[in-house]
Amino acid sequence: MTNPNELQIFLDIATEAAMAAGAVLREYWGKLDAVEEKGRPGDLVTIADKQAEATILAMLRRHVPEHAILAEESGQLGDRSDQYLWAIDPLDGTTNYAHQYPMAAVSVGLIIAGTPQVGAIYNPFRDELFRAAKGLGATRNRQPIHVSQTAELSRSLLVTGFAYDRHETRDNNYAEFCYLTHLTQGVRRSGSASLDLADVACGRLDGYWERGLSPWDVAAGVVLVEEAGGKVTAYDDSAFVLESGRILATNGALHSNLSRELLQVPPMSSWDQVVG
Numbered sequence: 001m002t003n004p005n006e007l008q009i010f011l012d013i014a015t016e017a018a019m020a021a022g023a024v025l026r027e028y029w030g031k032l033d034a035v036e037e038k039g040r041p042g043d044l045v046t047i048a049d050k051q052a053e054a055t056i057l058a059m060l061r062r063h064v065p066e067h068a069i070l071a072e073e074s075g076q077l078g079d080r081s082d083q084y085l086w087a088i089d090p091l092d093g094t095t096n097y098a099h100q101y102p103m104a105a106v107s108v109g110l111i112i113a114g115t116p117q118v119g120a121i122y123n124p125f126r127d128e129l130f131r132a133a134k135g136l137g138a139t140r141n142r143q144p145i146h147v148s149q150t151a152e153l154s155r156s157l158l159v160t161g162f163a164y165d166r167h168e169t170r171d172n173n174y175a176e177f178c179y180l181t182h183l184t185q186g187v188r189r190s191g192s193a194s195l196d197l198a199d200v201a202c203g204r205l206d207g208y209w210e211r212g213l214s215p216w217d218v219a220a221g222v223v224l225v226e227e228a229g230g231k232v233t234a235y236d237d238s239a240f241v242l243e244s245g246r247i248l249a250t251n252g253a254l255h256s257n258l259s260r261e262l263l264q265v266p267p268m269s270s271w272d273q274v275v276g
Ligand code: IPD
Pocket: 044, 089, 091, 092, 093, 094, 095, 160, 161, 162, 163, 164, 190, 191, 192, 193, 194, 210, 212, 213, 217
């Protein structure tokens, strides 16, 4: 087991890296000459993503050269099954960033023996820093945070997102979005999974679900939600599996209700009857 002192050191490294990368994002804001597509239509990458990632990698190499890294733009560096694996999203919310919609963050997570245990998420546009480490609590700008207490779906505000493969599969979250919009006070779509998790952790939002995610999108955020008193599982309330790409993260009070509804979402074709 990693002791609390070590976790604190790793949390400080994660924080330093996230804030340095955040400064890079601010530097390139509104100054992009080109925006590339990575593979799937709409899956964008910019010089800001690349430079922010290079900044984080340089910092990790300096502080923890023996650790493995999984970074969105560079891929796997070192052995994925290592005891210590950093999961890096240098710019979570690239589509927002490319459109100058200021909802984006740097997400730096540390997975220890397969479990996310340290996370720093920094939104340079609101100067908001979210930090958490297993057993050490969660903070926003160094002040403790806690999830909301909303226990009824009809009183809840949720958030979700849509993966870049949404044009290729019917398992694209559209039906879930419609159904939960119907049952709640609203479902937001921020375009930044790490900020969605941070917003659940600090009680602005009551729950979040999404499919098609990568480990770097959520590794830091799951630590935040858990340390803020929330719950993170698979859709069916079974143990969360980082590699599955599916997550249900809530304040805990809503968890079983939201899980149950996610498992009985009516098909899109039935919507004429539902609202008729
Ligand atoms: C995306 C964002 C978005 C989520 C997508 C992610 P990116 O990350 O987190 O909210 O819905 O699934 O891929 O591409 O901006 O780093």
